[in-house]
Amino acid sequence: MKISVIIPVYNAEKYVTQAVESALQFPEVSEVILIEDRSPDNALEVCRKLAVIYDRVKLYQHPDRGNHGAGPSRNLGIEKATGDFIAFLDADDYYLPNRFNAEREVFKDPAIEGLYGALGVNYYSEKAKNDYYRVFGDRLTTVYQKYHPEDVFPGQLGMRGSFGLIHLDTLTIRKNALHKLDSFFKKTLRLHQDTEFLFRLSFCTNLYPGILDQAIAMRGVHENNRITKVDTKKINPATTRVLLWREVNEWAKSQDAIPGDIKLHITRMTRSFEIAVAPFFKKWFMILKYLITDYPSIRSGLYNINFRRDLF
Structure with a gap:
């Protein structure tokens, strides 16, 4: 299997090297696609260096070199991807060594279009842990049981009680299955565009559980996460x-x-x-x-x- 890992990069110069190298540890990863989204920090230069050091790393920007957000950046990554499978990774997160253990076996069945697993939490500093532990704790972000694909769509919508959540970092999807969607990530949403995408994806494709009882990737929590500002109500x-x-x-x-x-x-x-x-x-x-x-x-x-x- 050939996996294209897509990483949108914005304001992540401190973290993107770790993200890239965590993806490159897997022989199945044929390319790591960085979409640099006009970061205000030095992330573009870091990405350029990574593309020089590693021949599997490919760097792109939007045609106007502007800032378009994570959704359009992932869309551009999907357009550029050459692998048979697509995986996503946020630039301040990283994969664990077991990230594709389930995929190697499960995707031998051509009827299985997508696989999801469990996401852990890593606090990059004591301040981040003090500020956000009440939000994330040490919990796994995952679907709590091994459900049939037909239950995943209503479950993600909150119709199956304590169902749990899929995180994009843990999703692996056949590239040809993405074309069942009328569009990829919505440009109209600056936040929660991944949730909206996963809602539609779980309706249009067959998503199966992978490793749910242990993390296969880690969410990096720091003071500048956009989503922590939402979860702690700095943004309503x-x-x-x-x-x-x-x-x-x-x-x-x-x-x-x-x-x-x-x-x-x-x-x-x-x-x-x-x-x-x-x-x-x-x-x-x-x-x-x-x-x-x-x-x-x-x-x-x-x-x-x-x-x-x-x-x-």
Whole structure:
């Protein structure tokens, strides 16, 4: 198998070398594709050096050399990839030696289109651990049990109770399976574009569990992670997630094959976040409206995603 590992690079000069070298340890990795996204730090120069040192490292920028975000950067990486399989890695994360152990066996079955595993946590400093341990702890980010592929889509949407999450760092997908999607990563989302992508991917392809009980890659947590600013409410999570769910809702409406109960769940999740970000008086009007017409739209937010503290 030939795996193309795609790494979007932004403001990651301290970490990208570790990410690249963690991917190069595997003979199956035929190329590591760096998409440098006009970083304000010295990341471009670090990437240039890596491309000189390692012949499997390929460096690209957007045609206008501008900053476009992680989603469009991954899209460019997919376009440039020559491998039969695609894997993703954030520039401040890294793979562990067991990263592709399951893939070597599972992908012998041509019917299996994608595989996911478990992500661990590494704190790059004591300050990062003190600031963000309450967010990530030492927990694995993973799907908690070995589910059949047909359960993965509703499970990721929150319809299967305590299901768990797929992280992009642990996904390996056949490149030809990606063409089942109407598009890759959405340019309209600066955050959570990976979550939206995984929602659609789990609906359109057969995703199977790999190693779920131990980490196959590590999330690098430091003071400048964009996602930690969301998870610790330096950026309002309801604001970013309402954009995510609106995008998912519009897509779901266009898919005749999605069952009605799943579409209704998506609509209710969207309404829940819209209530969370609404101005004070509009919020109460919306709550009253849905208490009368569609109480589960309130309940979805209050119980499924526990954003009660964002409401008031």
